[in-house]
Amino acid sequence: DGGITQSPKYLFRKEGQNVTLSCEQNLNHDAMYWYRQDPGQGLRLIYYSQIVNDFQKGDIAEGYSVSREKKESFPLTVTSAQKNPTAFYLCASSIDSPDRGHQPQHFGDGTRLSIL
Amino acid sequence: DAKTTQPPSMDCAEGRAANLPCNHSTISGNEYVYWYRQIHSQGPQYIIHGLKNNETNEMASLIITEDRKSSTLILPHATLRDTAVYYCIVRALTQGGSEKLVFGKGTKLTVNP
Numbered sequence: 001d002g003g004i005t006q007s008p009k010y011l012f013r014k015e016g017q018n019v020t021l022s023c024e025q026n027l028n029h030d031a032m033y034w035y036r037q038d039p040g041q042g043l044r045l046i047y048y049s050q051i052v053n054d055f056q057k058g059d060i061a062e063g064y065s066v067s068r069e070k071k072e073s074f075p076l077t078v079t080s081a082q083k084n085p086t087a088f089y090l091c092a093s094s095i096d097s098p099d100r101g102h103q104p105q106h107f108g109d110g111t112r113l114s115i116l
Numbered sequence: 117d118a119k120t121t122q123p124p125s126m127d128c129a130e131g132r133a134a135n136l137p138c139n140h141s142t143i144s145g146n147e148y149v150y151w152y153r154q155i156h157s158q159g160p161q162y163i164i165h166g167l168k169n170n171e172t173n174e175m176a177s178l179i180i181t182e183d184r185k186s187s188t189l190i191l192p193h194a195t196l197r198d199t200a201v202y203y204c205i206v207r208a209l210t211q212g213g214s215e216k217l218v219f220g221k222g223t224k225l226t227v228n229p
């Protein structure tokens with residue numbers, strides 16, 4: 001079955017450590033997104049990528065970095081510069097078409113990051 | 117900032133229709149209304165979307181008012197598995213012109229036996 005796979009499901013970070021969250025999709029989608037969700041809140045966009053080797057900052061990109069070397073993969077690195085990284089991280093993908101209004105984003109099941 | 121307003125919580129009896137309202141009074145003419153739901157500790161699940169006509173799929177129906185300032189998601193026969201947070205979203209654009217979804221706090225729907 002096609003879908004979006006995020007790993008690991010739970011991740012713990014020590015102070016000053018960088019950690020990388022994996023996101024893989026086999027839907028042949030062009031666009032991929034990373035969102036952050038805090039308890040009781042909606043989602044906020046961190047980074048997004050419309051094509052391979054290109055990505056753009058979202059609303060809360062500080063302290064995060066991404067890469068898009070392959071169409072299927074869009075890993076997110078939470079750096080030590082992110083002072084409040086504890087959150088639920090969600091990856092999404094969508095078909096990138098000229099009329100994007102018709103193309104819903106599909107989400108993975110998330111990675112829950114905590115600080116030790 | 118979220119461009120939609122939803123009640124924080126609603127209850128529904130199992131087997132009955134669940135009608136979830138959403139206000140989006142500042143919606144632009146070419147913006148779609150999307151509905152997603154999120155079950156605890158899972159990623160959001162796409163339900164339905166529409167522009168101005170009513171829409172129906174295997175999961176739900178979407179009723180959009182003629183002035184497009186509000187909409188209602190209808191789950192025709194709610195089950196216990198429909199208990200989730202439901203998000204009404206209006207598509208927005210990033211500074212680079214790409215699409216992003218702006219999630220508010222949604223409506224916590226509880227389906228009771």
